[in-house]
Amino acid sequence: MKLLIVVPALGLVYGGPSKIAVELAQSLGDLGISVDLVTTNANGSVSLDVPLYTWLPEKYHRIQYFPYWALSDYKISFSITKWLFQHIADYDLVHTNAIFSYPILPAYWACRWHRVPYIITPHGMLNPWALSYKAGKKRFYYAFLEKPALQCASAIQMLASTEAERIKPLNLKAPLVVIPNGIHRQDFEKLPNPELFYQKFPDTRNKTLIIFLGRIDPKKGLDLLAAAFGKVHTQFPQTHLIIAGPDNIGFLPTAKNYFTKAGCFDAVTFIGMLTGSLKYAALAAASIYVAPSYSEGFSMSVLEGMASGLPCVITIGCNFPEAAMAQAAHVVDINAEAIADALMQCLKHPQQAKAMGNRARQLILEQYTWERIASNLIEVYTAIIKKEPVPTL
Structure with missing residues (x-):
């Protein structure tokens, strides 16, 4: 062929x-x-x-x-x-x-x-x-x-x-x-030491990191994430949000303004696009993965977050109902309140969140x-x- x-x-x-x-x-x-x-x-x-x-x-x-x-x-x-x-x-x-x-x-x-x-x-x-x-x-x-x-x-x-x-x-x-x-199984069999990420971004050290991986784009739901994280950070001040992705269309100033209006900009780090070992080290450093998208085909970064064993909060716009059926992610409606509630659920119940992350990793490495x-x-x-x-x- x-x-x-x-x-x-x-x-x-x-x-x-x-x-x-x-x-x-x-x-x-x-x-x-x-x-x-x-x-x-x-x-x-x-x-x-x-x-x-x-x-x-x-x-x-x-x-x-x-x-x-x-x-x-x-x-x-x-x-x-x-x-x-x-x-x-x-x-x-x-x-x-x-x-x-x-x-x-x-x-x-x-x-x-x-x-x-x-x-x-x-x-x-x-x-x-x-x-x-x-x-x-x-x-x-x-x-x-x-x-x-x-x-x-x-x-x-x-x-x-x-x-x-x-x-x-x-x-x-x-x-x-x-x-x-x-995904390639070998990329997730052993993640690198998160120290690689902390050395590059020292302000994130000793924080509970929530990571977003994706383009800085209107469809990615950063307006929803800003409102949700503003609520989360008020109750969990040790949390810090990582926004990792390229800005292809000049949307970054608008995205930053969302977090300024939500009153949590100082607890957010925009780090641009991550690739290679630095991306995997970021996933190793994170405690929660979030994808607040309005619309996706089938997100590669969602697969990466789940394959890393992270508890994941994703919207129904991410087109992954199988993750909810397997109890391998919080799959929520496309609104800030639902995203915030799921993030806080992970933070309030870390053992349950860890178990969900383990199920996510198993699902992805077996079927995707x-x-x-x-x-x-x-x-x-x-x-x-x-x-x-x-x-x-």
Whole structure:
């Protein structure tokens, strides 16, 4: 099987979907699939310093980068368009990641022109909240560009059962398959010493740390978190909130203002994006993980928080009802009071919180590893290529 993965960008500033595309390619390649990945060199306000127009070999897959130019929120790349029309027929199947992004459109068009089947992963962008955000821009784009491509897909990968349920009103013809994201087990078998994090951020030492991992973005619910943490910090003054994530859209001043208005800004540290051992050391230092999102596809950082054994407070917008069913996280409504109550529950009952964190770790390491996810996707790919019914996984 020869697979092409198309993703708009791999820059670290884009968070989940970019990370997911790379880790999926690695995992599929590890299982014997021939995987190529094409993308642009976008990385927020700058470009990645990478060779262009040439295959870069990784251990189990290849990556090729193409230049782009920015037009408002879109990344326009005529070179990737040309390449896709010239080479897409070389592949048995194409897997696109993201929607409402130009580099994906020529992949659809080239697939249809050359009759190559494709599967789409929207990464939560068809959820009602996501469609309503900047709805004016999306309405035309969806009706005339995105929806026709979705209707012709061989399958649409939903990352959660709730995501699949929420997009049913769109009346899409393509079969929906529910396959979540995953983590690499080895990354969480032994977390680094938290001292690595304390040395970098000494003001957090000897505090009860609550950690948020994610982009500084309106959909992440930082307004809710500010109101919730203001209430928590009043009753538990030893608590300190870590906000770890990049600001791609200039939203940081607004986010900081939320905490100023809530009266708890002095107990919050904005530390930017964390990667590698420093990120894992931050998770080791934390006592609680929180994800107050309005809308997600299926959050990688939620998986990381749970795999680290932390008691987690997440909203229903995170699309992870299975965590509640397994009593592996507090899954709460999307409002500040519910978030605050769950955080205080963890702080008041640390032994119960620790037991919940242990259940979370077990759940993720048993059911949400990339090896398992890649195996499930290969079943779907194989069915599509053989023109058999897509399995419900």
